[in-house]
Amino acid sequence: MAHDTHRPMDYPGNLIVVAAPSGAGKSSLVKALQELDAHIHPSISHTTRAPRGQEKHGREYFFASESEFDAMVQAQAFVEWAHVHGKRYGTSKKAIEERIAQGSDVILEIDFQGALQIRQAFANAVLVFILPPGWDELRSRLERRGEDSAEVIEMRLKNAAIEMAHVSKFDFVIINELFERALFDLKAVVHAQRLKYAAQRRARADTFESLHIS
Numbered sequence: 001m002a003h004d005t006h007r008p009m010d011y012p013g014n015l016i017v018v019a020a021p022s023g024a025g026k027s028s029l030v031k032a033l034q035e036l037d038a039h040i041h042p043s044i045s046h047t048t049r050a051p052r053g054q055e056k057h058g059r060e061y062f063f064a065s066e067s068e069f070d071a072m073v074q075a076q077a078f079v080e081w082a083h084v085h086g087k088r089y090g091t092s093k094k095a096i097e098e099r100i101a102q103g104s105d106v107i108l109e110i111d112f113q114g115a116l117q118i119r120q121a122f123a124n125a126v127l128v129f130i131l132p133p134g135w136d137e138l139r140s141r142l143e144r145r146g147e148d149s150a151e152v153i154e155m156r157l158k159n160a161a162i163e164m165a166h167v168s169k170f171d172f173v174i175i176n177e178l179f180e181r182a183l184f185d186l187k188a189v190v191h192a193q194r195l196k197y198a199a200q201r202r203a204r205a206d207t208f209e210s211l212h213i214s
């Protein structure tokens with residue numbers, strides 16, 4: 001929705017995109033991953049949805065009015081943006097480009113539409129889809145989280161089916177049943193992504209010997 005340009009793929013940092021139906025556990029997994037891995041930085045999105053209880057402007061999201069969001073769309077400030085659960089969400093260029101240009105890895109927690117836009121713009125982003133173990137568990141996680149009204153939970157469950165229909169477009173799928181197991185899987189994906197592109201960059205630089213990555 002947001003861009004029409006395809007960019008070259010030689011930023012030194014990696015982009016890891018994590019999508020999931022609401023309540024599958026992606027925020028918890030991404031937070032745990034960041035605690036274990038100081039080289040991963042979150043991309044802070046903009047959204048027109050209202051902040052939840054503990055959320056802070058600039059930490060979980062930049063909370064924007066409809067007109068502020070419109071202005072950013074007009075100014076082509078977003079790498080991607082989409083309508084999700086009746087609100088708008090977007091990743092600003094500022095949220096990721098400087099970081100990956102400097103060689104940091106950036107993790108994006110965005111919906112499937114945004115994930116597919118990111119793939120168009122950054123050919124070597126890795127796309128991970130997190131699934132809950134089942135519908136009943138998804139519902140009870142949303143209820144236990146206690147942040148959304150019954151009406152919002154129903155909308156999110158309905159949208160989950162639509163989101164899951166796109167799972168085959170992702171590079172990896174992780175089932176978040178046992179949290180520690182899912183975290184291990186996510187760490188493995190990040191590790192593999194780093195090795196793949198480190199190897200590619202070094203091979204490109206014609207330093208074959210240095211392919212032994214520590």
Ligand SMILES: Nc1nc2c(ncn2[C@@H]2O[C@H](COP(=O)(O)OP(=O)(O)O)[C@@H](O)[C@H]2O)c(=O)[nH]1
Nearest residue numbers: 022023045081082084089090091109110111114
């Ligand atoms: N396309 C897009 N989706 C986003 C972005 N930020 C968050 N989302 C998605 O919007 C949906 C709703 O997020 P949120 O309101 O925080 O609810 P939660 O996923 O239940 O915690 C989730 O699928 C997010 O991944 C973004 O910058 N772009």
Ligand SMILES: Nc1ncnc2c1ncn2[C@@H]1O[C@H](COP(=O)(O)OP(=O)(O)O)[C@@H](O)[C@H]1O
Nearest residue numbers: 022023024025026027028141145176177178179
């Ligand atoms: N593996 C898991 N088992 C049980 N509960 C989980 C698991 N992963 C996350 N949760 C809980 O499920 C709820 C939704 O998780 P959250 O990370 O907010 O999901 P999302 O960001 O995908 O909407 C939270 O209350 C979280 O503590």
